[in-house]
Amino acid sequence: MAAQLSGIWLNTPAVTLAGNLLHCRRSPSATLSAVHTSTSSPTIQIVGGKNLGWNGLQSSKLGSTLDIDIEEFDWIELDADLYHWTKALRPVQWYPGHIAKTEKELKDQLKLMDVVIEVRDARIPMSTSHPQMDSWLGNRKRIIVLNREDMISTADRNAWASYYARQGTKVVFSNGQLGMGTMKLNRLAKALAGGVNIKRKAKGLLPRPVRAGIIGYPNVGKSSLINRLLKRRMCPAAPRPGVTRELKWVRFGKDLELLDSPGIIPMRINDQSAAIKLAICDDIGERSYDVTEVAAILVQMLARLPAVGNIALRDRYKIETDGRVGRIFIQKLALQLFNGDTHQAAFRVLSDFRKGKFGWVALERPPR
Structure with a gap:
C-alpha cells in the first residue's frame, strides 16, 4: 500500500539513523546524504512496513516506545532523530x-x-x-x-x-x-x-x-x-x-x-531542533514557522514518548497511525475533521498539546 505526499523527492534508498546514532552523539552536525531536492513536482512515495521518519526515511529504534519505561527512554536518540527531521524544513527564525x-x-x-x-x-x-x-x-x-x-x-x-x-x-x-x-x-x-x-x-x-x-x-x-x-x-x-x-x-x-523585561532571543537560531520546540510550546511568533510542519514533527515526538505513544494519538483522534510520518497523520486528520484543511488540523494538534490533552509531559530531559 502506498501514499503520495508533497515534499522532498527521495531518489536513493532509505537510510537508517540507527547505525549513525553513535556518530550523532559525538557530532550533531551529521547529515543524511540520501536527501536531495528536485526541480520538478516533488513527491514522496511512502510504502508501508518501514519505520519512517519525517521524509520517509527509516528512523531509529524509537518507532515503538509503548513498552519502554519512561526512566529507560533514550532522549539522546529522540534528539538525534529530531535533528534529522528539521534538516529538510525551512529554517525557523524570529527576531522582532x-x-x-x-x-x-x-x-x-x-x-x-x-x-x-x-x-x-x-x-x-x-x-x-x-x-x-x-x-x-x-x-x-x-x-x-x-x-x-x-x-x-x-x-x-x-x-x-x-x-x-x-x-x-x-x-x-x-x-x-x-x-x-x-x-x-x-x-x-x-x-x-x-x-x-x-x-x-x-x-x-x-x-x-x-x-x-x-x-x-x-x-x-x-x-x-x-x-x-x-x-x-x-x-x-x-x-x-x-x-x-x-x-x-x-x-x-x-x-x-x-x-x-521583554523576551530576548538570539538574532539567529542556529539550533533548529530547539527552534521547533519553541514553536511547539508557543514561545516564538507563529509567523516564523509553518504550522503544518511543526505539528507533524510534534506527532512524531509524541508517538515516541512513553508517556503518550501511538495509543493516545489514536484514542484522541480516532485515526490509526504508527506515528512514523507525522505529515500523513495531519493529512488524515484534515480529511476527517476539517474538509482537508491541513492548517486547521495542524493547529488542533498543537493546541491540544499546549492544553495538556495528551497529559502534561516535557519535551526535554537533562543531558546525561
Whole structure:
C-alpha cells in the first residue's frame, strides 16, 4: 500500500539513523546524504512496513516506545532523530525589531542588578536558555525559574531538580498563573543578595531594596510571575510572545525591586531542533514557522514518548497511525475533521498539546 505526499523527492534508498546514532552523539552536525531536492513536482512515495521518519526515511529504534519505561527512554536518540527531521524544513527564525533595542538596554541594566532571575519554560528548559546568558551575567548571582511546572510530570520535575542540584544551581519551580513558587522565589532572591546591604552598612550607607532582574525568552511567563509576586496586575501579560516591549522596574514591598523585561532571543537560531520546540510550546511568533510542519514533527515526538505513544494519538483522534510520518497523520486528520484543511488540523494538534490533552509531559530531559 502506498501514499503520495508533497515534499522532498527521495531518489536513493532509505537510510537508517540507527547505525549513525553513535556518530550523532559525538557530532550533531551529521547529515543524511540520501536527501536531495528536485526541480520538478516533488513527491514522496511512502510504502508501508518501514519505520519512517519525517521524509520517509527509516528512523531509529524509537518507532515503538509503548513498552519502554519512561526512566529507560533514550532522549539522546529522540534528539538525534529530531535533528534529522528539521534538516529538510525551512529554517525557523524570529527576531522582532524591539528585541535588538531591549538587548542593548538590558545589558546596561544588568550592571545595576544584585541577582538575576532567568525564567525558562519547564517543558523545554534547555531550548529556552539564551546561548549568551552566561557571558552576560558573568559572576552575577542567578536563580533559574522553571515556569509552568503544572505542564510537566512529576518525573520530569524530579529529573530537572536533580540535574540543577548536582550543578549547584539555584532553581525554583513555579506556576505564574496560579502563583505557586513565588514566595520561595521572593525569599531566595533576598537571601542571595543579602550581602548587598551588609556592605552598604559597612560603608556608612543606608540600606536599599534588593534589585532583581527577571529575564528570559518570549512567552515563558515573566510578566505573569511578577504580577503574582505583587498580587496585582502591574505588567501586561498575555499567552503569546512579544507582549512586553519595554523594560519596567516595579517595587515589591520595601526591600525588593523587580525589573520586567521583554523576551530576548538570539538574532539567529542556529539550533533548529530547539527552534521547533519553541514553536511547539508557543514561545516564538507563529509567523516564523509553518504550522503544518511543526505539528507533524510534534506527532512524531509524541508517538515516541512513553508517556503518550501511538495509543493516545489514536484514542484522541480516532485515526490509526504508527506515528512514523507525522505529515500523513495531519493529512488524515484534515480529511476527517476539517474538509482537508491541513492548517486547521495542524493547529488542533498543537493546541491540544499546549492544553495538556495528551497529559502534561516535557519535551526535554537533562543531558546525561
